[in-house]
Amino acid sequence: MHRDARQAVQEFIAYLRGEKRASAHTVGNYQRDLLRIQTFCGEHNIETWQQLQSSDIRLYIGIRHKNEIGGRSIQRELSAMRSFYHFLLKKNWVQHDPLQGLHAPKSPKKLPKTLDVDQVAGILDTKPGSVLEIRDLAMFELFYSSGLRLSELVMLDLSDIRMADGFLRIRFGKGNKERLVPVGAKAVDALNKWLALRPEVISMAVFVSQRGARLGQRSVQQRLARWCVKNGVAEHMHPHMLRHSFASHLLESSQDIRAVQELLGHSNISTTQIYTHLDFQHLSKVYDQAHPRARRKDVVK
Structure with missing residues (x-):
C-alpha cells in the first residue's frame, strides 16, 4: 500500500494508546488485524483506504473463512477495521465506510468450561x-x-x-x-x-x-x-x-x-x-414445580 495508508494505521494505533487508553492486548490485536488487511490490499493492488470497497472485504472474509479461521476471529478483525474506518472518517481521510452491513460468518457459541x-x-x-x-x-x-x-x-x-x-x-x-x-x-x-x-x-x-x-x-x-x-x-x-x-x-x-x-x-x-x-437442572426443577401442566401424576396400571 501507499506510504500514507501505512502511516494512517500507525496514527490510529497511537490514537488507541493515547486518547482511547486501550489495553496493550487490544492494541496488539488491532495492529495484527490491520496488518493482515493491509497485506491483503497490497496483494490486490489496493493502494489507499479510500479504494477499499465492500466487495473487497467480502473477498477477504471469504479467504479467511476458507482458511478455516473461526467466525469470532473474523468478527474481531472486522471490529478492528470498523474502528479504524471511524477514525479515518473522523479525520476526513476517506469519504465512505466499506464495512457497513458486513458480518462475519456465524460460528457456534462455545460453552465456557467451569469447575465444580x-x-x-x-x-x-x-x-x-x-x-x-x-x-x-x-x-x-x-x-x-x-x-x-x-x-x-x-x-x-x-x-x-x-x-x-x-x-x-x-x-x-x-x-x-x-x-x-x-x-x-x-x-x-x-x-x-x-x-x-x-x-x-x-x-x-x-x-x-x-x-x-x-x-x-x-x-x-x-x-x-x-x-x-x-x-x-x-x-x-x-x-x-x-x-x-x-x-x-x-x-x-x-x-x-x-x-x-x-x-x-x-x-x-x-x-x-x-x-x-x-x-x-435447577431451572427444570423450578419448571416441574411451578407449571400447572408440568406436574407428573402416577401412572395408573
Whole structure:
C-alpha cells in the first residue's frame, strides 16, 4: 500500500494508546488485524483506504473463512477495521465506510468450561510454601472470589484496594469501563497475607515479580499452571476457568443474572446468559414445580 495508508494505521494505533487508553492486548490485536488487511490490499493492488470497497472485504472474509479461521476471529478483525474506518472518517481521510452491513460468518457459541465447587476447593485450599506462592494464591483467590479477568487482575494498583469496605476498584475493565467488585473473606485473607510480604518497590501494582515489576498476563498463566501441576490437578487450567466458575456458582446460588452481569462487567446481558446452561437442572426443577401442566401424576396400571 501507499506510504500514507501505512502511516494512517500507525496514527490510529497511537490514537488507541493515547486518547482511547486501550489495553496493550487490544492494541496488539488491532495492529495484527490491520496488518493482515493491509497485506491483503497490497496483494490486490489496493493502494489507499479510500479504494477499499465492500466487495473487497467480502473477498477477504471469504479467504479467511476458507482458511478455516473461526467466525469470532473474523468478527474481531472486522471490529478492528470498523474502528479504524471511524477514525479515518473522523479525520476526513476517506469519504465512505466499506464495512457497513458486513458480518462475519456465524460460528457456534462455545460453552465456557467451569469447575465444580470441590475442584475449586482442591486448587485453593492448598497451603503455599513460599512468598511467591502466597502471592499466587492471592491472585487465584481473587479470580474466583470476584470474577476478575486476567487483564483486570494484572492492572490492579494498591490504590484500587478498599479492604475496609470489602471492595476492589476495577479501572481497566473491558471497554475501559470502571466498576466495583466485592471480595470474599478467603480472598481478603489471602490478599492481606501477600500485602504483608510484598516488597517495598516503586511500582504501585498489587502483584509484582521478585524484581518488583508488575506481573504480566503470561506470568500469571504460567504460575497457575505450575500451581496445578505441583498440587496434582490433572485439569489443564487457565485463569478464565476460575472466572467462569465464579459466574456459574454465583448464578446457581442466587438466580440473579443481572447481578452476575454487573459483577462480571458484561455490557450486554446476552453475554452473561451463556452461563444459564450450567444451571439447567435447577431451572427444570423450578419448571416441574411451578407449571400447572408440568406436574407428573402416577401412572395408573
